[in-house]
Amino acid sequence: MCRLPAGSALPASLSSGPDDKSVISVTWAPDELSVICPADRVPDGATVEASWRCLRVVGPLDLALTGVLASLIGPLADARVNIVAFSTYDTDYLLIPQVRLTEAVDTLTAAGHRLASA
Template sequence: MPALTLHLLESPYAVCRLPAGAAAPSPQPGSFSLLIQAVEETTLVCPLDQAPSHAEIDSGWRCFRILQVFDFSTAGILASVLAPLARSGIGIFASSTFSTDYVLVKASDLDGAVEALTAAGHTVTA
């Protein structure tokens, strides 16, 4: 699996749960956010300061962005990040976009995550 460069985004993040079909606020430009409308709930991942006050909020997340862009047929990219985190007992929230992947870890696990990722041959930048 390739060595990757992961960039640690500056903001602390929140994972928010809203009722199914609930409208979620539009995120401010310039930051990563994710909106998932599922049958059972609406999930919003956003910078903590943008979390809607009426949502159930799980705060204290930090977000890594994989800087490389790979073709959809490239296997194992996300696994090369998740496996060392799993071996270190670090839980994650992962998401993919058309171009790359994002991996969130709890802020309390950040140092261990950076250590596990660098030990696996990845580079972490801030």
Template sequence: MELKIINYELTVCKVSKFSDIDVDTDFYFIGKTDEELSLVCRSEDTPQNTIERDDGWRGFRIQGVLDFSLIGILSKLSGILAEHKIGIFAVSTYNTDYILVKEENFERALDALTSEGYTIV
């Protein structure tokens, strides 16, 4: 399985309203629940008026379109990283999954996954 590196630093944050988010940028995830409005975006695109923010994330995505019948892909990846004491922040889209790790763990994460047979592109 191939994993594609996302080549920029990411920020995970909470914002108070949608109008704070620049939806014209090329990479972001928005999550809204009854408790919060969360945003993952390129660090340089982080809104000024965040409620909370956590910078210093790097990420990769599982290449290709994952069929909904596939089971355990995210579990396997997160399990490998957990064995190496690397925490994750996962985001899923219709097509695939993205895994974010803190910058200081990024190379260790890639090494761990490579040693388990994943290809990094």
């Protein structure tokens, strides 16, 4: 997870698109360009927050569904596991700090969620 200054162009390291296993999210906002990408695709000059793991909700999800993220975030918040959530058209993703991954997996499993390795 990283950011670049507001008004930055799409970095060349991201312009070729992901391989078939990568998840890349680029968000332009008035105050920043925020990028979620694999560590080997981090743009030069970016402020980086490293060592996160990505959990993907099996989708595609109907856009009319409610409570999907809440059912994941609630137990993690109760366990005081910090997360970053983002969504695509088809599904939702949670970024979990690597050092909290085991705790997050145990918490989600105890809450009734099934997790599988990619």
